Amino acid sequence: MMASSQVNGPVRAVHPPVGWGLSLGRLFTSHPIATRMVSLGLFFLIWEIAGRVPISYAFPTFLDTLYAFATMLLDGSLILAYGSTLQPLIIGVVISGVIGVGLGIVMGLSRKAEWLVAPLFIVLQSAPMAALIPLITFVYGIGLVAKTLAVIMLALPVIVLNGYKAVRNANPSLVAMCRSFQGTRFQQITKIIIPDASPVIFAGLRLGLAAGFIGVILAELLITPTGIGDLITYHRSVANYAEMYAAVVSIILVSTLTLTALEAFEIRVLRPEKKRG
Secondary structure (H helix, E strand, O other), rough: HHHHHHOOOOOOOOOOOHHHHHHHHHHHHHHHHHHHHHHHHHHHHHHHHHHHOOOOOOOOOOHHHHHHHHHHHOOOOOHHHHHHHHHHHHHHHHHHHHHHHHHHHHHHOOOOHHHHHHHHHHHHHHHHHHHHHHHHHHHHHOOOOHHHHHHHHHHHHHHHHHHHHHOOOOOHHHHHHHHOOOOOOOHHHHHHHHHHHHHHHHHHHHHHEEEHHHHHHHHHHHOOOHHHHHHHHHHOOOOHHHHHHHHHHHHHHHHHHHHHHHHHHHHHHHHHHHOOO
């Protein structure tokens, strides 16, 4: 058999058929959007099955939650709630961004400022904010100021520490090059250090916004039931669990879309090399 195969022609290598697992792996790798859609579809299917079993009386099906979400969106209650929720969130994130970026840059440039301020924000970042937020009500009541402070308490440490690390870890070769060309300290900061640190600073702003979402929801649940927190509290109290889950899902949806948009802006403007990669 071997001799006849050599006479008839060169021996060809026989490759085993490609398995389904490898084919699916290549398909999902080349189509990340399809992968996410399949993942979400499986999650919603499991949710629907778990709601129909049911695993708990207080756990609605996915279709019931989707119907409740659409109903709340059409009757305007969801939009009205977010009109109240976004006000302290935006004010708190803007204040945290301005103060946090400024403090982070100062701490990154000055060892004395780092020694004086950094321990405070490290403690704030690791502190249990859910336990500290109710203390705000004893000083500032239950109004807009209290909810804005709750947002600042969670967002500010994240922004400050990211900005501080970004400036402190700026490329030393670029700073040395600027110094060798007789660049002043002001030029080193404005033309080398801050531009080099801007991607990480912006990432800190994005993380601070995510922390701000947590802060405003905690404030509305623990300080005063207003906005989206009021929807969650009310529907839980009257056992409208589909509406309650719809409100919770809306928080996840809004925060995910906002952070995804900021990440796309960051990649397009501050990290174009990552987009090309």
